[in-house]
Amino acid sequence: MRAAIAEVFRRFAELTSARQVVLSLRADGLKLPQRAPGTARTTWRDARYRAVHEILVKPAYAGAYVFGRTRGDKTVEVTGRVLTRVRAVARDRWEICIRDHHAGYIDWDAYVANQARLARTVGRPGATAEGRHGRAVHCWPAWRAAGVAGG
Numbered sequence: 001m002r003a004a005i006a007e008v009f010r011r012f013a014e015l016t017s018a019r020q021v022v023l024s025l026r027a028d029g030l031k032l033p034q035r036a037p038g039t040a041r042t043t044w045r046d047a048r049y050r051a052v053h054e055i056l057v058k059p060a061y062a063g064a065y066v067f068g069r070t071r072g073d074k075t076v077e078v079t080g081r082v083l084t085r086v087r088a089v090a091r092d093r094w095e096i097c098i099r100d101h102h103a104g105y106i107d108w109d110a111y112v113a114n115q116a117r118l119a120r121t122v123g124r125p126g127a128t129a130e131g132r133h134g135r136a137v138h139c140w141p142a143w144r145a146a147g148v149a150g151g
Contacts, residue, residue, distance in 0.1 A: 001033045001042065008032070008055045009105050012114065017121040018056055022047045056118060059097070062111035063104025068095030091115070 007030065011021045025032070025047035032051050033042045045051070059066045073085050091097070091112075099108045106114070 004030065004032055005055055005061065006105050008052055009061070009110075012052075012056060012117075013110075018052045018118060019049060019121075021052050022049050025052070053118070056114055059111060060102075061105045062108050063100055063102050064108065064111070065098040065101035066094055066096060068093070 007025070008021060011024050012018065015021055015024060030047065031044040032047050032055075034045050034051060035042050055061060059069070068089055070086050071089050073087055075083050075085070077083060104111075
């Protein structure tokens with residue numbers, strides 16, 4: 001199990017993104033450990049983006065004990081139904097963060113660098129220009145304003 005997790009960090013340091021790590025692990029037939037919530041049983045599955053991403057973003061793998069990484073926000077719909085959304089909390093707003101709490105796969109500086117790297121490469125709405133859309137994100141208003149159809 002330790003070797004598989006260490007391999008995710010090794011490949012992420014070498015490759016350009018979490019997605020590339022997934023593709024690389026799959027190409028080599030390497031599986032990742034997974035434990036269902038509430039059980040002690042570990043199964044091995046083909047690498048998935050979510051599994052790789054979870055390994056990369058968990059500060060425990062950098063030897064840190066953290067509390068308050070997420071927050072549940074509750075809202076009430078017009079129908080009276082209560083919705084709870086889990087939101088990530090900025091690192092400087094975590095309630096507890098004890099670095100070097102235990103041995104990690106990477107050090108804290110590598111963890112912080114990995115988070116910055118993930119933020120630059122993730123393909124979500126509002127991704128930066130350095131993300132998967134590249135510089136075209138900054139170009140589209142210019143060609144659109146110029147009346148160019150389709151870029």
